[in-house]
Structure formats: structure tokens, C-alpha cells
Amino acid sequence: MAYCNWFFLEKTLNTKNEVATGHRSGCPINLTVEVVGDKWSLIVVRDMMFGNKRHFRDLLTHSQEKIASNILADRLRRLTAEGIVSKADDPSHKQKAIYSLTEKGIELVPVFAMIGAWGSKWLPVSEELSIRARLLEEGGPPLWEEFMDDLRVAHMGVMPDPKKTGPDVRERLQAAYEAVLARQASGRASEVTG
Amino acid sequence: MAYCNWFFLEKTLNTKNEVATGHRSGCPINLTVEVVGDKWSLIVVRDMMFGNKRHFRDLLTHSQEKIASNILADRLRRLTAEGIVSKADDPSHKQKAIYSLTEKGIELVPVFAMIGAWGSKWLPVSEELSIRARLLEEGGPPLWEEFMDDLRVAHMGVMPDPKKTGPDVRERLQAAYEAVLARQASGRASEVTG
DNA sequence: CCTAATGATTGCTTATTGCAACCGGTTAAT
DNA sequence: ATTAACCGGTTGCAATAAGCAATCATTAGG
Numbered sequence A, B: 001m002a003y004c005n006w007f008f009l010e011k012t013l014n015t016k017n018e019v020a021t022g023h024r025s026g027c028p029i030n031l032t033v034e035v036v037g038d039k040w041s042l043i044v045v046r047d048m049m050f051g052n053k054r055h056f057r058d059l060l061t062h063s064q065e066k067i068a069s070n071i072l073a074d075r076l077r078r079l080t081a082e083g084i085v086s087k088a089d090d091p092s093h094k095q096k097a098i099y100s101l102t103e104k105g106i107e108l109v110p111v112f113a114m115i116g117a118w119g120s121k122w123l124p125v126s127e128e129l130s131i132r133a134r135l136l137e138e139g140g141p142p143l144w145e146e147f148m149d150d151l152r153v154a155h156m157g158v159m160p161d162p163k164k165t166g167p168d169v170r171e172r173l174q175a176a177y178e179a180v181l182a183r184q185a186s187g188r189a190s191e192v193t194g
Numbered sequence C: 001c002c003t004a005a006t007g008a009t010t011g012c013t014t015a016t017t018g019c020a021a022c023c024g025g026t027t028a029a030t
Numbered sequence D: 001a002t003t004a005a006c007c008g009g010t011t012g013c014a015a016t017a018a019g020c021a022a023t024c025a026t027t028a029g030g
Helices: A008-021 A028-036 A041-050 A056-061 A069-082 A109-122 A127-156 A169-193 B008-021 B028-036 B041-050 B056-061 B069-082 B109-122 B127-156 B169-193
Strands: A085-089 A097-101 B085-089 B097-101
Touching: A028 A041, A028 B041, A028 B109, A028 B127, A041 A056, A041 A069, A041 A097, A041 A109, A041 A127, A041 B028, A056 A069, A056 A097, A069 A085, A097 A127, A109 A127, A109 B028, A109 B109, A127 A169, A127 B028, B028 B041, B041 B056, B041 B069, B041 B097, B041 B109, B041 B127, B056 B069, B056 B097, B069 B085, B097 B127, B109 B127, B127 B169
Parallel strands: none
Antiparallel strands: A085 A097, B085 B097
16 A cells, blocks of 8 residues: 555556546545545444444434534445445334444454554543553454454344353443543542542 | 543533543544544655655645645645644755654554555455555554654654664565556556457 | 424535645756 | 746635534324
8 A cells, every 4th residue: 555656657547547436546545534534434433333322313412522413414324335334224213223333344443443542642632531542552453353253243243252251342441441430530539628 | 542432421521621622522533533534634644654755746746646735735734733744944945845754643654554454455446556555464563663663764863773774664565566566567468469 | 192202404604625826936957 | 147947835716515503204102
């Protein structure tokens, strides 16, 4: 990748590529940015992946970043068209849809891990918001694989490994987050009292 | 990361965070997307990182994706303000500027590696455009570290390791790309000749 | 019956992107 | 000396995208 180079020949290929496929270029970086490189698509996938949000209203009302409904609808449509997300009827309500990550979507886990690691190192995040990034980074590819297996169970109906017991990766990340919160809350209490 | 959860307490924190810092939320994923999650910033960094483009005109005219000059100027300004890129005078011309990646920018290498790996697996890239993604993915963190060291030499004036000889990582990726091109060109020739 | 839930859609305003021409100054070529 | 190329942008305008808040018809629960 990048990847795309600067030779005359590639300029020619670029023209043909754009005509044939509608893409700015055939570079994997560029193609990925075209698919998920807007301000909202990765947020939607994140909420599905880590927050277990699978319904429109959930994604809309529990969005920390306050996504607008037209943007959410548009992004879900695009992600579904791209094959990163799938949509099915939910049996609990005639109008209710359940959105699921596909294998293509699940394999964004390493991308999220690296984005999170970079962000938590270089941007003004708080401890409780960076703990999960740290754990994913420390866990490395074995932890990502385990997380992806968990997601295949939850989102694609893959049979869980019968040898696997205990909380899944998302739950463990959540527990670590809550532990930091609890520590901060008790620290805050002693500040107030002390 | 992701991280950001859905508790009442976090809703409160979110409000304070937004007031204090101007961010949608303090989640590392969201913060990273706010910084580099538009359609063009990662392309600019990619061209600096992998194409060794360091000047405005180079970035403008050798952009495979045909970036517009106002967008390029804006993105360079933003990346510089964010500390991902630095700008200095180039001694070869009074008006000429040279843009360099900072440590913060260089440490985006793993993000690019993962984005490239995902894109080359799931999106319609060609073989020659995905070979470098494959190599970076296969090389893993040791290869990324080596690449980052190379970038620190090229962009930050770090002294090269005297024990290191031979082509740097970017050159090796480029050579692999050219080898695929050469193979395709000879394959094409035999097609033409029958 | 009324209220809540459902996944959107809509009308409008604001912001961003993209195109292509342009700018004043500096350096190189003729 | 004149002309051409280089330099990093800036500009005016049209097209597109994002954001806000209200709205919609249908479905389910009390």
C-alpha cells in the first residue's frame, strides 16, 4: 500500500480505475478512508462493537457524541450497503430492526485497537476512557482474536467455543472501566470529605 | 476507549468535557476521528510517510486522489496545529516550506498498517497496490518499529543507527511494489504477443 | 383510549468540499 | 533585460454534507 506511487504508469491506472470503479484511487488507505473515513461511520461501528448497541434508537439516544438521526440513518444505510453491517427484523416489534456486524465489520477490531492506542497516547483522554485502549494494546493480537470470536458469536450467530468460560472481552473491558470509575469516585469522595 | 459507555455518570462527564475542551466526547476513538477522520488528512500523512512528499507542490501535484489546493492548505494547517506535522523553511528557495512528520505523526504507522491490511483484504485493490499492505502486515510490530526509526531519521533529524545498512523500509516496500509491476508488465506483454 | 416505541424522513440552516482561476513574490532560463 | 517557472497558498462560487428539531405512520403496552 501507500503505497500508491507517483509514476506515470500509475497516473494512467488511476484514470482507468476511477472510470471503472468510481474511486479516487485504488490504494487501500484511500479506499478504506472512502468507506469509513467520515466523521461518523467509525463512531457507529464503535458503538455496535464495544457498546453492544444494535438498534436505531439505542444508537441514537446513547450516542455520547449526539449523532443526528439523519446522519445515523445515512451511515447505517451506507455501512449496510458496504457489507460492514447487516440489518434484520427484530421479532420483538414489527418495525424494529437489529443491526449486526459482519465478518468484514468485525475485522475492523485491529484498526480500532491501533486508533485507540494512538488516541489515548496523544490526545486529551481521561484515565477511565483510556483504560480499555491500554488493555487492548497490551493484549495485542491474541486478545483481538478473542474479541473477534466473541463478536462472531454475538453478531453472526457463530456457535461459541464450549471450552470458553467466564466473561467475554467486552465485559472484561467494561469491568476494567468501571473499576477505574469506582476508584475515581472514592478518590473524589475523600477529596470532598478530606 | 470505546469505550465510552452509557452510564448516567458519563453523560455528565460528557457535558463537562465538551464545555472544557470543545470535543464531542473524550473517547480516544472519537478524539482521533476528530483529528484525522476526515476524507483528506490521512491521505496527506500517507503521502508524506510512504511517498516521501514534503513540499506543498509535491503533495498537490503528485496526489493520486487529486486533492484540491485549498483542502491541502487547510489540512496541512490543521495537522500542523495538532502537532502531527511540523513546518520549516526550506533553504533551497525563500518561499519554500518543508513539512515533516513529528513523533506524534510517525506513531500513526500502526494505524496505517491496520487500515491498509483491512482495506487490502476487503476492498477492491489491485495486487500491486496491496503488496505493501501485505508486507507491513506480515512484518508486524518489528517492521513498524524499524519503519518508524527510518522516519525519525528522515523527518526529525534523528541520527541513524550506524549498524543499520541497506535500503530503508520505505525503499523496500517500493521495491516490492515495482517488482509486482514488472511482473505484471511482462505478463501483459505476453498477453499482447499472444 | 392514550402513551410510548419504532426507524426513519423532512425542511431548513450552516459548514465543508471541490473547481479553477488567481495572487505577489522569488528564482531560473533565455 | 525579459520571460518562464516556481512558491505556497487564496479566492469566488457551486455543489454537497452535516446538524437541528420537528414530524410521520405504524406498532405495542397500559
